[in-house]
Each structure stands twice: as structure tokens, then as C-alpha cells.
Amino acid sequence: MTCRLYQAVCLLLVFIGLSAGPALSQAERRGDPGAVLHGPTMVMSGFSGSKLFGSGVGSGNATDPAEATRLFIDLNGPSVRFFAIDDFEAGFDGREIKRQPYRSLLAKDIGQVFGMAFDDAERPNLYLAATSAYGLPIVGRDQNGDGVPDKLYAGRSDAAFMAGLFGSVNDNGPGSIWKVDGATGQISRFASIKLDNMPNSGPALGNIVFDSKSRQLFVSDRDTGMIFRLDMEGHILESFDHGSIGRTVAGMRPIHFDTRNRLDITVPSFDVEDPSSWHFAKEGRRVWAVAVNKGRLYYSVAEGPSVWSVGIDADDGNFKLDARQELVLPDTRRQMEISDIAFGPDGSIILAQRGMMVGAYDFSRLARPRQAQVLRYKKTRDGSWRESPTAYAVGFAARKRNGTGGVALGPGYDDHGKLVRYRCSETLWTTGENLRNDPRLAEKLRQGGALRVSGAQAQSLLAISDETRPPWKSYFIDFDGQYPSTVETGHIGDVEIYGCAGMADLRKNPVEPEAAEPEPSSYIQLPGKPLRLSQTGLELSKEQVGDCRADRSSRSFRCEFRLTLTNKGDKRYSGPMVITDEFQRPHATEMALVGSRDWRCSQPMSNFLMCLHEAFTLDVGQSRSLTMRLRVPAQIRADQFHNCALLGYKSVFRQKVALAQLSLEAAGIRSGGVDGRVGPKTKRGLRLLQAQLGMKATGDMGDRVLTRLNLPQADANSASCSTTQLAAMPFSPRGQAPGASDPDDEPLVIPAQPDTKAACDGQTAVQRGNGCACRYDGMRKISPGRCDCRRGADFVAGQGCVFTDQRAQCDPATAERKGRSCFCRYPGMERISSRACRCPRGQKLVNGRGCIDKAPITPSPSRSPRCDRETALVYGGRCECRYPYMYKTSARACACNNPDAALIPGRGCVIPSEPLYGSSRRERSRETAPACDRTTTIRRGNRCVCLMPEMVQVSPTRCVLRPRGGFGVPFN
Numbered sequence: 024m025t026c027r028l029y030q031a032v033c034l035l036l037v038f039i040g041l042s043a044g045p046a047l048s049q050a051e052r053r054g055d056p057g058a059v060l061h062g063p064t065m066v067m068s069g070f071s072g073s074k075l076f077g078s079g080v081g082s083g084n085a086t087d088p089a090e091a092t093r094l095f096i097d098l099n100g101p102s103v104r105f106f107a108i109d110d111f112e113a114g115f116d117g118r119e120i121k122r123q124p125y126r127s128l129l130a131k132d133i134g135q136v137f138g139m140a141f142d143d144a145e146r147p148n149l150y151l152a153a154t155s156a157y158g159l160p161i162v163g164r165d166q167n168g169d170g171v172p173d174k175l176y177a178g179r180s181d182a183a184f185m186a187g188l189f190g191s192v193n194d195n196g197p198g199s200i201w202k203v204d205g206a207t208g209q210i211s212r213f214a215s216i217k218l219d220n221m222p223n224s225g226p227a228l229g230n231i232v233f234d235s236k237s238r239q240l241f242v243s244d245r246d247t248g249m250i251f252r253l254d255m256e257g258h259i260l261e262s263f264d265h266g267s268i269g270r271t272v273a274g275m276r277p278i279h280f281d282t283r284n285r286l287d288i289t290v291p292s293f294d295v296e297d298p299s300s301w302h303f304a305k306e307g308r309r310v311w312a313v314a315v316n317k318g319r320l321y322y323s324v325a326e327g328p329s330v331w332s333v334g335i336d337a338d339d340g341n342f343k344l345d346a347r348q349e350l351v352l353p354d355t356r357r358q359m360e361i362s363d364i365a366f367g368p369d370g371s372i373i374l375a376q377r378g379m380m381v382g383a384y385d386f387s388r389l390a391r392p393r394q395a396q397v398l399r400y401k402k403t404r405d406g407s408w409r410e411s412p413t414a415y416a417v418g419f420a421a422r423k424r425n426g427t428g429g430v431a432l433g434p435g436y437d438d439h440g441k442l443v444r445y446r447c448s449e450t451l452w453t454t455g456e457n458l459r460n461d462p463r464l465a466e467k468l469r470q471g472g473a474l475r476v477s478g479a480q481a482q483s484l485l486a487i488s489d490e491t492r493p494p495w496k497s498y499f500i501d502f503d504g505q506y507p508s509t510v511e512t513g514h515i516g517d518v519e520i521y522g523c524a525g526m527a528d529l530r531k532n533p534v535e536p537e538a539a540e541p542e543p544s545s546y547i548q549l550p551g552k553p554l555r556l557s558q559t560g561l562e563l564s565k566e567q568v569g570d571c572r573a574d575r576s577s578r579s580f581r582c583e584f585r586l587t588l589t590n591k592g593d594k595r596y597s598g599p600m601v602i603t604d605e606f607q608r609p610h611a612t613e614m615a616l617v618g619s620r621d622w623r624c625s626q627p628m629s630n631f632l633m634c635l636h637e638a639f640t641l642d643v644g645q646s647r648s649l650t651m652r653l654r655v656p657a658q659i660r661a662d663q664f665h666n667c668a669l670l671g672y673k674s675v676f677r678q679k680v681a682l683a684q685l686s687l688e689a690a691g692i693r694s695g696g697v698d699g700r701v702g703p704k705t706k707r708g709l710r711l712l713q714a715q716l717g718m719k720a721t722g723d724m725g726d727r728v729l730t731r732l733n734l735p736q737a738d739a740n741s742a743s744c745s746t747t748q749l750a751a752m753p754f755s756p757r758g759q760a761p762g763a764s765d766p767d768d769e770p771l772v773i774p775a776q777p778d779t780k781a782a783c784d785g786q787t788a789v790q791r792g793n794g795c796a797c798r799y800d801g802m803r804k805i806s807p808g809r810c811d812c813r814r815g816a817d818f819v820a821g822q823g824c825v826f827t828d829q830r831a832q833c834d835p836a837t838a839e840r841k842g843r844s845c846f847c848r849y850p851g852m853e854r855i856s857s858r859a860c861r862c863p864r865g866q867k868l869v870n871g872r873g874c875i876d877k878a879p880i881t882p883s884p885s886r887s888p889r890c891d892r893e894t895a896l897v898y899g900g901r902c903e904c905r906y907p908y909m910y911k912t913s914a915r916a917c918a919c920n921n922p923d924a925a926l927i928p929g930r931g932c933v934i935p936s937e938p939l940y941g942s943s944r945r946e947r948s949r950e951t952a953p954a955c956d957r958t959t960t961i962r963r964g965n966r967c968v969c970l971m972p973e974m975v976q977v978s979p980t981r982c983v984l985r986p987r988g989g990f991g992v993p994f995n
Contacts, residue, residue: 058146059208060521061125063434063442065108065452066149067479068137068516069502070157071100071130071187073386076171091385092174096160096187101127102136103151106500108433108481108520111440115483115496117419119459119472122500132210133201134190137362137428137516138230140240142255146205147521150213152228152242153189153199156362156428156516157389158382159225160185160295161288176384178293184225198223200231200242200257214257218247218280225286226303229311230363230517234320237340241313241320247280248308250322252340261341265324266308269331269346274786275821278307298380306842312374314364321372323361326842327351330361330374348821350400350408354857359395362428363517367484368448369675371401372408375453377428378513390513395426397453415451416494417480418458419468423494427513429454432484433520435674446674447523451484454515458499477511478502479518485676560592561641563602565668565743568650573752578657582747583617586668589646599734600639601682602649603673605631605742606666609749613654622649623689625681625697633678633697635685635734657752667744671737672729680705680724686732687712783808786820799823819843834859837868849873891916893928906931908978920978934979955980 074097075090104124111120128151137154141147161182162172175182189195195212202213216223229243239260240253250263263269266278286302287293294300303309309325319332320342329351334343349372352361359376366372375397378390398412418425434442435449443449456477459468468474481498502515568583590596602622611627624634634649641647655664672682677699687694687708695704706722714720716731783795787802787810797803797810801824805811812824819825833845837852837860847853847860851874855861862874869875890902894909894917904910904917909932912918919925919932927933959974959982960967969975969982976982 059126059149059203059205060105060147062107063109063523064521065106065433065479065500066103066139066519066521067106067429067454067500067502068103068139068151068518069101069478070135070386070389070514070516071102072097072503072514074100093171094385095162095174096130096135096185096386098129098131098187100130101503102130102133103128103139103149104502106479109442111436111498113440114436114438115481115498117459117468117471117493117495117497117499119476119499119501121472121504123504126208128203128210130187132190134188134195134199136201138228138242139517139519140231140233141519141521142233143235144205148205149203149519150231150233150240151201151203152231153195153197153201154229154516155197155225155227155245155301156377156380157513158295158380158386159288159301160188160384160386161293162186174384176295178288178290180289182288182293184288189227196222197225197227197246198244200228200240200253202257214253214259216242216244216251216259218244218249218262221282223247224302225288226301230313232313232315232320234315234335234340236315236318236337237335239340241315243310243313243322245303245309245311246286248304248310249280250310250313250320252342263320263333263342264308265310265322265331265346266305268344269333270307270821272344272346273331273348273821278305280304280308296382296384298382309360312361312364314366316366316372321349321364323364323374325360326844328359328361328376330364330372351822352398353411359391363430365430365432367399367432369401371399373430373432373451374398374400374412375426375428375430377426381513387509388512390427392456392510392512393421393424395428396424397426397430397451415453415482416492417453417455419461419464419493420457420459423492425455425458427454427456427515429479429515429517431518431520433481433522435483449484449674450481452479452481452518452520454479454518456512456515457510461493464493472499473501473506475506475508476501477515479515485674559594559596560590561596561670562589562591563587563668563670563743564589565666565745567745567747571655571664571747571749573657573750574654575752577654578752579612580655580657580664580749581652582655582664583650583652584666584668584745586649586651586743587646588641588648588670590641590643593643595640595642597640598638599732600636600670601672601734601737602634602668602670603631603678603737604633604651604666604668606653606664609656609658609662609664611653611655611664611666615652617650617652619649623685624651625685625699627653628677628681628697628699631675631678633672633681633685635682635689637689655747655749657749659751659753661751662749664747664749665744667742669737669742671735673737676724679726679729682734683709683712683724683728686729686734690715787811787818832858836870837861889915894918894926908932920981924978932978959983 073094076093076095101124105126106122106124112118133151135154135157136151137156138152140150142150161175161178162185163175163179163183164181165172167173174185189197189199190201190212196215198216199212200214200216202211203209204211216228223244223246226245229245231240231242233240238255240255242251242253243249244251248264248266250265251259252261252263254260264280266280271277284302284304292300306326307324310322311325312321312323314321315335318337319334321330321332323330330349331346332349333346335341336343359378361374362377363375364372365375376395378392378394380390381388383389395417397415397417399415400408400412403409416423429452431452432448433450433452435446437443458476458478458480459472460474461468465474476499478499478501480494481500482494482496564587566585566587568585571580571582573580586602588600606627607630610630611632614624614626614632616622616624622634622636625632653666672678680701681697681699684694684697684699684705687705688697690712692708692711693704694708695702701724705724709724709728710720710722713722713728716728718727718731783790787798788795788804788808789798795804795808801816802810802812812818816824833840837848838845838858839848845858849868851866852860852862862868865877866874867877887897887900888902890897894905895902895911895915896905897903902911902915908920908924909917910920921932921934924932924934955962955967960969960976960980967976967980973984974982975985
């Protein structure tokens with residue numbers, strides 16, 4: 024870049040900064056000396072907006088096309104905003120929450136960012152990743168002499184990225200990561216992502232995530248397709264290459280990084296409105312979303328799109344060589360990339376899509392609207408993800424698909440909009456645009472706020488996910504409060520929540536102390552309010568008693584654990600007590616209490632069991648113990664049994680039901696047993712219990728029942744865990760009874776067995792015990808170490824068996840194959856299926872040229888047929904018979920069916936009646952008998968009858984099939 028270009032860019036910075044009207048204070052720009060976060064906070068990123076060069080305030084997008092050349096990024100516009108989410112006015116009712124942000128980060132300081140992440144410091148720091156999601160505008164040296172840098176459509180030799188895109192410092196670029204100090208608010212560049220000292224060329228970064236266990240950051244690079252691992256000082260520790268390593272480990276063809284595929288904004292082939300010229304990494308290696316869960320890094324890949332995962336070493340935090348493909352989106356949802364990932368408390372994975380990039384020159388349309396969804400996948404019993412996801416309704420407009428790619432989980436809210444301290448992951452926050460704009464519900468929606476809300480939507484994670492119903496049980500918060508009248512798409516980015524950790528920071532107004540009252544000697548449960556066990560000083564510890572004893576007759580282990588409750592508070596505790604014991608696989612199958620009659624416990628249900636004490640008392644400094652014996656199934660390999668106990672019950676529906684069933688048994692009400700499921704007997708018992716408690720007897724399971732019973736809720740941080748090593752227990756040899764050579768209650772000691780494992784090929788079969796099992800469903804074994812697909816399906820590495828009729832056969836006229844998917848052949852086309860596209864309405868397809876506007880067609884004047892006025896009339900553009908009992912003799916005329924009938928205008932076909940005199944009875948009968956046509960009628964006496972019952976008589980001598988058309992239409 025020449026010196027003149029630097030001067031032009033600096034002139035633009037100074038001019039826009041001076042003409043921005045009342046500037047924000049230095050404290051708001053760089054952070055005041057206090058903490059950045061004040062209590063529970065929602066942080067949202069978005070496009071900072073645009074403004075006309077020389078205007079005082081941002082103007083959105085230019086209304087005049089000529090003004091688009093003078094439209095630049097608003098340097099004083101907010102790129103990140105902080106909103107307080109502690110308490111709202113009411114429960115979820117679809118209203119807009121009008122709240123001003125208490126802090127904003129400006130484009131002049133951080134540029135444009137999408138991905139965000141908090142660390143776990145006492146005052147959490149915020150990390151921001153540069154992005155190209157809002158376009159890549161460029162400018163050149165002023166060549167027309169108007170004092171304004173030239174805003175370019177295409178690349179030029181003196182081109183440079185527009186000011187405010189990647190920050191204001193000259194050495195900042197598309198690989199920048201910013202850090203906002205949580206204690207002082209100071210903004211600094213944390214790291215600059217480079218691959219072998221090669222900086223990011225322009226596609227910038229994807230998303231960023233913090234791993235609290237390994238204390239490191241992971242960030243995705245849209246330019247190289249790498250995932251970088253950084254320490255907390257900003258140093259790059261390692262890079263993971265999905266295209267080369269991840270695909271190879273999964274048995275797929277590798278896609279290596281091409282150093283020649285680099286963005287160069289100085290060449291004419293670069294187009295600011297064509298993302299295909301921005302030189303992103305190839306689809307097979309392009310990554311975006313990143314998230315950490317249970318020791319694995321989950322990330323999204325553009326091809327599919329799909330979600331992959333790779334292990335993180337627990338000792339040094341390095342990447343493991345165990346990358347695997349988790350899931351692939353169905354064909355109906357394969358148009359947008361996955362830009363953010365979150366995990367629910369039940370282990371489900373939540374994916375947020377973002378519309379395809381557009382990058383409009385006037386900053387109006389930055390992504391395609393009304394396409395992106397928020398999907399939720401749950402796991403099956405075998406640990407795999409279900410094939411069909413559940414979609415959340417994002418916004419009221421269109422098909423409830425108004426997402427912009429951000430998703431996060433936050434604390435829950437009660438029916439009055441108050442934040443609930445112990446529900447840390449019950450609210451789903453998503454970003455979207457035009458969220459409350461539905462013309463059919465406009466009148467009702469206006470009562471709760473503006474319609475064109477672009478920002479964040481909050482709804483319950485536990486609510487029924489249905490994208491076909493309007494999301495009335497939601498909150499909406501606008502990003503900038505401007506509500507533009509023109510259509511702006513793709514201006515909202517990601518969302519992050521600082522939730523339960525921020526509840527201790529809530530600032531409460533001081534209250535004048537009243538007359539002191541004597542404190543109660545014990546904790547009292549207030550009506551309608553659950554007891555917080557964290558306030559009582561009760562602590563629970565869990566320890567294993569001895570070694571687990573092997574029971575070879577049932578191939579299981581019997582393990583004993585002692586639970587000790589200690590009152591370390593300053594008051595005596597008196598009231599009900601609940602203990603929840605959760606365990607991972609292998610799950611316990613039986614439970615028995617040892618020497619305790621006061622506790623009422625359930626048998627293991629899936630991965631937990633519960634115990635209830637109706638009147639538990641514990642003085643200050645005292646302890647009480649409970650011993651339980653669990654039966655754990657043995658495995659053919661050595662394994663671990665990990666279980667955790669905590670006081671109270673968690674916000675899991677099945678645990679609530681099981682606790683209610685225990686309470687019903689304690690009250691002497693039969694509920695059909697304790698299984699954690701709501702059946703007819705449980706509902707009947709709940710109605711009786713609700714009636715005894717003075718509640719409305721509905722039989723519905725809700726939190727109010729447990730609150731009225733004074734049952735305490737759990738604190739997630741108070742769990743006490745224990746891990747037990749279980750020895751391997753292979754099956755007994757044939758002919759030998761189980762446990763014949765060893766007593767039941769001796770510790771299991773098994774000598775080393777020779778390695779008899781079969782050699783599996785790795786692609787179609789994996790190791791299971793000493794044998795091989797097929798890797799994918801629908802396969803069959805053809806050898807001890809190899810599997811094959813069944814007839815009609817082909818094996819695709821990394822995907823499994825793909826049926827031939829499911830392979831993408833692209834329509835050659837409208838679509839072309841890229842990888843394993845079909846994409847529209849020409850720009851501007853609409854997808855109508857996974858294999859074909861079409862031109863928009865008003866355009867036609869011309870082979871080799873694409874979609875062009877249709878020529879206006881001048882309709883020719885309609886000519887009505889000339890019908891015989893006496894026997895026919897015009898009906899539906901043709902001539903039809905005017906009267907019943909007539910048939911068409913030509914296209915324009917009709918005649919009576921009976922040749923003896925006469926046509927009388929206004930009456931139709933009439934048979935004249937003449938008196939018969941001077942004839943005998945037989946002669947009169949012959950003269951009066953009609954002449955049947957013998958084809959459809961036969962003579963019966965003096966009249967003709969139809970040959971078949973399906974016919975209907977239309978004249979004295981003729982029948983036709985029963986009519987199916989309208990009255991007066993002839994039937995052939």
C-alpha cells in the first residue's frame with residue numbers, strides 16, 4: 024500500500040470520528056476502572072452499522088444507489104453490546120424487553136467480530152474473534168479528487184480493507200483476537216492467528232471457545248481450515264488440520280491445505296458481493312463453530328454441513344488422533360453452515376445455522392434471510408445421535424427460520440420473570456432478525472413492542488420445540504434499538520451468556536434496617552419459595568467402603584458407599600431432605616440401604632436414584648451417615664464406575680416425578696411404584712396429594728407440588744463424587760458353571776489372557792471385545808474383520824451405507840455437483856429440492872446464460888364461441904345444451920333426445936299429447952309404445968327401461984350412465 028493510501032484511510036478515520044456527533048466517553052469506549060460485567064449479562068455481537076461520509080450519524084443503508092459509493096463502516100457504531108438479564112417485567116409472553124445496554128464496544132476499537140468466549144477468571148475476561156461474516160468491503164486511493172477514498176466493487180492494485188473492518192491499528196488484520204479485561208475493561212489485541220508465520224489473507228476467523236479443564240482457547244480459521252490451540256497468554260500451541268488429519272483418521276479422502284488458495288484484494292477477480300471470490304477454505308476442510316464437551320472438541324464443517332469431534336488430552340491438552348464424524352444434517356437443512364454449538368444439561372447438542380453470505384455493496388444484505396434454523400439433537404441409548412433433529416421456532420416471521428447463527432444457554436426464569444439461581448442452563452438464547460414481524464399477528468404483537476426486532480430471543484430449553492407454532496413463550500431484545508424501515512439482513516452475530524456465575528455480582532439497593540427480631544433457631548421453609556441448601560451450611564461427602572465384591576453368578580459387582588451429611592452452618596436444620604445419586608455408565612441396577620430405616624429410596628432409574636427423609640434434623644456441628652449398596656454390571660474389559668451424590672433434586676423432569684412418587688408413598692397414597700414416569704396411577708395420586716395440600720387437583724406434575732412439600736432443590740456445585748475401578752470379567756468357558764471355581768464374595772482377580780483380538784479393517788468394522796463389529800447400521804459381516812453394505816446400498820467412507828436412490832443425481836439443466844451435494848448452476852436461482860433449482864418468479868432459464876427476465880406477454884382478446892341461441896349457450900368457453908334431455912349435434916348446436924319431442928323456447932323438449940279415438944286397445948298400445956333404441960334401453964310393456972342399474976333414463980327411449988358433471992352437461 025502506498026503512502027497516499029495510508030493518508031486517505033487516516034483522513035477517513037479522522038473525518039468520520041469528528042463528524043460522529045456526540046462521541047462516547049473514554050470510559051465507555053475502553054472500560055471504566057470497575058468490572059466489565061455487572062451481574063447476569065447477555066453479550067451480543069453484530070455489524071456496527073454504516074454511515075454516509077460526512078454525515079453526523081449512522082444512516083443504515085443508502086436509499087439512493089449513487090450514495091452507496093459514499094457509505095462506509097460507522098466507526099462509532101457498536102460491534103458488541105452488554106445487556107442485563109437479571110429480572111424481567113413478566114414471564115415468557117412474547118414481548119420485547121426494552122433495555123439499554125450498559126456497555127458497548129465500538130468498531131474503531133475492535134472492528135467487526137462474530138465469535139465470543141468468556142474464561143473462568145474471578146472477573147471473567149471476554150475474547151473476540153475477527154470475522155468476515157458481515158462482508159469484506161475494500162477502499163482504494165482517491166482518484167476522482169472528491170477527498171473521499173474510493174469505495175470499490177472489485178479488486179484494484181491499491182486496494183485495502185475498509186477502516187473499521189478489523190480494527191484501527193495498522194497491523195491488525197483478519198486473524199486478530201481481542202481481549203477485554205474483566206477487571207479494568209481495557210481492550211488489547213490478544214493474539215494474531217498465523218500458520219507458519221503466514222497471516223490470514225482475509226476470510227478471517229470463525230468462532231472461539233474456552234476450555235476450563237485444560238485452561239486454553241480454541242479458535243477456528245476460515246482461511247486455512249485449521250483449528251488453533253492457544254494458551255492464556257495468546258501463544259499458539261498447536262494447530263489441528265481437519266482436512267488432512269481428521270478426514271484421514273475417519274477413513275475419508277484427505278483434503279490438504281492449498282497455499283495457492285489465498286485471497287488477494289488487489290486482483291480484479293475479487294468481488295465484494297461474491298463470496299465465492301473470497302477464497303475461503305474448501306468445503307471439506309472449512310470449519311466454523313467450536314465447542315467443548317466432556318473432554319472433546321466439537322466443531323462444524325461446511326461439507327454436509329456436519330459436526331465432528333476430536334479428543335483433548337487430559338494431561339497436556341493436546342489434540343488426540345481420534346477425530347470422528349458425529350452427525351450430518353438432513354438434505355432439507357443443508358443450505359447453511361453451522362456457526363455456533365451449545366450443549367444442554369441433558370447432553371443434547373444444539374446447533375445454530377447462519378444464512379449464506381451475500382456481502383451487499385451498500386451493507387443492506389449481508390446474509391440470506393429466512394433460512395437459518397436452530398436444531399437440537401439428542402442421543403439414543405447406544406450413544407449415537409438421532410437422525411431427525413428438533414427445530415426451535417426463531418421469530419414469528421416466515422417459517423420461524425430467522426436465526427443469524429448465535430446460540431447460548433442461560434439461567435431460567437420463573438412465572439414472574441425473576442431469575443432462578445439454581446436453574447443455570449434452562450433458557451435458550453438465540454440471535455435472529457425481523458423476529459416479531461408477522462402480518463397475521465401484527466395487532467397482537469404491537470401490544471408487546473416493536474415488530475422489526477433484530478437481536479436476541481430467549482425461550483425455555485425445556486419447552487416443546489416446534490417451529491410450526493409462534494414462539495409466544497419468549498423474550499426479545501433488540502441489538503441497537505433503531506428498528507429500520509428498510510430490510511437489513513445478516514447484521515446480527517453471536518450471543519454469549521454470563522449467567523449463574525454473575526448472580527453474586529447483583530447490586531442490591533440498601534434498605535433501612537428495621538427493629539431486630541430474634542433469629543429462628545433453625546431454618547424455616549417459606550411458603551411458595553424453595554429452600555436454598557447453600558444457605559444452610561449442610562455439606563455432603565461420599566466415600567467408598569472397602570473394595571467392590573465380584574458376583575460371578577450374576578456377572579456384577581456389589582459396591583458400598585457411605586454418605587455423610589455435616590451441618591457446618593450456624594443454625595439447626597429441620598425439615599425434609601433429599602439425596603440424588605447420579606452415575607455414569609455402567610449404570611447401577613440395584614440398590615439397598617444398610618442399617619437405615621428412616622430413609623425412603625428408589626431403585627436405580629436409568630442414571631440416577633433418589634432418597635427422601637420426611638423429617639430430617641441435624642444440629643450444628645453434627646453429622647449423620649447413610650450407607651447404600653449398589654449392584655453394578657460387570658464388563659468384559661476393565662472399567663470405572665463414576666457416581667456423584669448431591670443434596671436436593673435437580674431440574675430434571677424424571678427426577679421430579681420420582682421424588683413426587685416417593686412423597687406419595689410417604690403419604691400413604693398408592694402411585695404404582697417409583698419409576699420416574701407419569702402414568703394414570705401417578706396422576707390419580709397427584710390429584711389426591713394436591714387436594715390434601717389445598718391446591719387445585721389437576722394431576723399435573725409441576726414445581727409447585729414439590730415446593731409446597733418443602734423439598735429442597737440441589738446446588739450443582741455441591742456434588743460429592745466417587746470413582747471405583749472395576750476389573751474385567753469375561754464370560755465363563757463353556758461347560759463351566761458361572762462362579763464354580765471362585766466364591767461369590769471374593770475380590771475378582773483374573774490372570775492375563777492371551778491376545779485373541781481379531782484384526783478389523785477400521786473403515787467398515789471396529790473392535791468390540793475380542794471380535795469385530797460393523798461400524799455403521801445396515802451393514803453385514805462378510806469376514807471376521809470386514810463388513811459390507813446390503814444390496815442396493817454403497818459404502819461411503821465416513822457416512823456408512825448410502826442407498827443408490829439417495830445419492831444426489833443433479834438436474835443437469837439447473838444444478839451441478841460439488842462434492843456429494845448439488846448446488847444451483849446459476850446465481851439468483853432458488854433450490855426446490857436437494858437435486859434441482861429453478862428461476863425466481865418472473866424469470867426464465869436460458870441455457871448457458873442463466874435466469875433472465877421474461878418478456879411481457881400481451882394477452883390475446885378472448886373469443887367466445889358462436890352457439891345456436893335456441894338450443895345451446897356459452898358455458899366455460901364452449902357451447903353446452905340449453906335444456907335437459909338434449910344432446911349435442913355439433914360443437915355449437917343441440918337437439919332433443921326424443922325424436923317425437925318438440926323444442927319449445929323457454930320450456931325445452933316437450934312431447935305433444937293427442938287423443939286416440941277409433942282404435943282398438945292393442946292398436947292404441949302399439950301406437951303409444953315408444954321405440955326403444957335397443958342399445959341402452961329395452962321395452963317392458965308400454966315403456967322403455969335401462970339395461971343396467973348404473974344408468975339413468977334421460978328420455979323415454981334412451982339411457983346414459985349416471986352423470987358426474989354439472990346440470991345441463993351432456994354425458995357421452
